[in-house]
Amino acid sequence: MRSFFLLLVFTFLIPAPALAHRVNVFAYVEGGEIVVECSYSKSKRVRHGAITVQDAAGGETLLQGTTDEEGLFRFLIPDQARASGSSLRILLQAGEGHQNEWIVDAAEFMDAGVPRPLAPDAEAATAVAMSPDRTDPDAAGLSRADVAEVVNAVLDAKLAPIRRALLEQSQSGPGMQEIIGGIGWIFGLVGIGAYFKSRPRV
Amino acid sequence: MHISEGVLSPAILGLGAVLTVGGTALGLRRLDYDRLMTVAILAAAFFVGSLIHIPIGPSSAHLILNGLLGVILGWAAFPAILVALMLQSVLFQYGGFTVLGVNAFNMAFPAVLCFLLLRPLLSRPGPMRTMGAFCCGALSVAGAGLLTALSLAYTNEGFLQAARLLFLAHVPVMIVEGIVTTLTVSFLSRVRPELLRFASRSEGGIRA
Numbered sequence: 001m002r003s004f005f006l007l008l009v010f011t012f013l014i015p016a017p018a019l020a021h022r023v024n025v026f027a028y029v030e031g032g033e034i035v036v037e038c039s040y041s042k043s044k045r046v047r048h049g050a051i052t053v054q055d056a057a058g059g060e061t062l063l064q065g066t067t068d069e070e071g072l073f074r075f076l077i078p079d080q081a082r083a084s085g086s087s088l089r090i091l092l093q094a095g096e097g098h099q100n101e102w103i104v105d106a107a108e109f110m111d112a113g114v115p116r117p118l119a120p121d122a123e124a125a126t127a128v129a130m131s132p133d134r135t136d137p138d139a140a141g142l143s144r145a146d147v148a149e150v151v152n153a154v155l156d157a158k159l160a161p162i163r164r165a166l167l168e169q170s171q172s173g174p175g176m177q178e179i180i181g182g183i184g185w186i187f188g189l190v191g192i193g194a195y196f197k198s199r200p201r202v
Numbered sequence: 203m204h205i206s207e208g209v210l211s212p213a214i215l216g217l218g219a220v221l222t223v224g225g226t227a228l229g230l231r232r233l234d235y236d237r238l239m240t241v242a243i244l245a246a247a248f249f250v251g252s253l254i255h256i257p258i259g260p261s262s263a264h265l266i267l268n269g270l271l272g273v274i275l276g277w278a279a280f281p282a283i284l285v286a287l288m289l290q291s292v293l294f295q296y297g298g299f300t301v302l303g304v305n306a307f308n309m310a311f312p313a314v315l316c317f318l319l320l321r322p323l324l325s326r327p328g329p330m331r332t333m334g335a336f337c338c339g340a341l342s343v344a345g346a347g348l349l350t351a352l353s354l355a356y357t358n359e360g361f362l363q364a365a366r367l368l369f370l371a372h373v374p375v376m377i378v379e380g381i382v383t384t385l386t387v388s389f390l391s392r393v394r395p396e397l398l399r400f401a402s403r404s405e406g407g408i409r410a
Contacts, residue, residue: 022204022296096367097205097354174253178293183246185289190242197235 023049025092025102026167029077029109030156036073036102037167038092045071049094053078056087056103067092077109085110203266203350203368204252204290204305207298214353218304225280225310233278240397244271245282249289252296256374263371269342270383272313273324273335274390276399279317283310304353312345313338325400327391332384339383340376347372 023046027036038046049067053075054060062080067073081088088104142150210218233241251267271279284306290296297305316338317324323334351365390397 022206022294093209093359095359096203096364096371097209097350097357097359099206099209101208174294179250179253182249182286182289182293186245186249186285187242189285190238190245194235194238197238199235 023092023094023098023100025090025100027088027090027102027104028163029104030160031153033074033076034088034090034104034109036067036075036090036092038067038071038073038094040094045069046092046094047071049092052091052093054089054091055081055084056089057084058086059089062088081106082110203309203346203372204287204297205301205308205350205353207301209357210301210304210353211356214356215300215304218301218307218353220303221311222280222284222303222306225277225307225314226284229275229277229280229282232276233281237275237278241275241278241282244274244279245286247271248283249286252290252294256378263375265375265379265382266309266343266346267379267382268309268313268346269316269339269379270386271310272315272317272342273338273383273387274397274399276317277314279313280306280310283313308349308353309346312349313342315345316342321400324387324398331391332388335384335387336380338380340380343372343376343379344369 023038023040025036025038027034029035036051038049038051040046046067047069049071051065051067051073053062053064055062062078063075065073065075078088085106087106088109089101090104091099091101093099248267248271251265254265256263256265268279268283271282275282284302287297287302287306287309288299291298291302320334320338323330324338325331326334347368348365351361351368354364355361387398
């Protein structure tokens with residue numbers, strides 16, 4: 001009898017990928033775009049999940065869309081968010097009551113993508129040395145904005161695997177610790193119940 | 203089957219919580235000291251059961267085991283499922299704290315209902331019991347899917363679409379759970395019939 005239950009419990013303990021209880025949504029800035037990745041786990045992508053992008057502060061909906069076959073959704077950073085400098089809340093509804101959200105902090109995208117005007121002092125310093133046409137490489141080399149853009153693009157590419165690794169780490173299914181811990185909790189709670197229900201011995 | 207946080211309206215969340223509290227109170231009142239350990243073992247089984255996946259084409263669904271809990275525990279399935287779901291939401295982030303009431307009711311109530319309705323079948327040893335156990339396992343899953351779809355009826359997903367998706371995804375789960383419940387019941391009725399409340403005294407059961 002006891003061995004049957006032990007067997008039962010250990011059969012259940014064989015780790016299986018978590019697929020259908022929780023959806024994960026993860027978003028990062030790449031160039032001028034925000035990329036949203038949606039998955040049930042790293043192997044199961046959320047196809048055709050409904051995405052809603054909201055202003056995290058005001059709550060108004062900025063844009064909507066659905067994920068593609070790879071569970072990805074890309075959108076340009078909304079001008080409105082750039083202007084107001086507020087964070088974006090990305091809401092994923094994957095159906096059957098599965099929903100999750102991710103906040104893209106404003107700091108992540110405020111300096112991304114579209115070249116921004118240079119800081120005033122830098123502008124003044126380069127204005128003397130350079131012709132107004134900053135994109136002409138022959139005139140005075142690359143401008144600060146050009147360099148920033150190139151560096152951003154390269155960094156995005158280089159950081160992509162790290163981002164992915166972080167994503168997988170943060171969204172892997174429950175580990176052995178949680179499982180064993182949970183079972184321990186159950187028996188502990190029942191132990192407390194047993195203590196209170198036990199008949200006092202005289 | 204775990205509905206996420208933030209999907210349902212407060213009215214449904216409140217209703218689910220009230221119903222779950224009621225079921226749990228009833229379950230705890232009917233629970234006697236000798237059966238506490240059974241409840242613990244089955245709560246643990248339910249807790250880890252959700253980690254076992256059945257691949258279905260491109261998707262997959264996980265075991266629920268609510269029917270098994272209903273057959274063996276009766277009303278005590280409510281507290282067992284509530285505790286297991288609470289730990290799942292805390293440790294695995296399945297579901298969420300505010301949806302706990304709805305999720306627990308959706309899974310526990312069909313199991314208890316199946317048990318109460320099928321008890322006449324279950325109390326007869328032999329093929330009738332086998333059939334009853336299979337139906338309990340399978341129908342509890344179907345009932346849980348139905349209640350989940352009903353809970354989603356007033357969200358933008360709508361009842362019919364949710365019900366269709368949930369039903370299709372859970373047909374294999376129903377079959378597997380029916381088999382698991384049947385095997386467990388037949389094993390227990392041979393080895394430890396006193397664990398089964400519906401087993402008759404002649405089989406060695408303590409409680410008829």
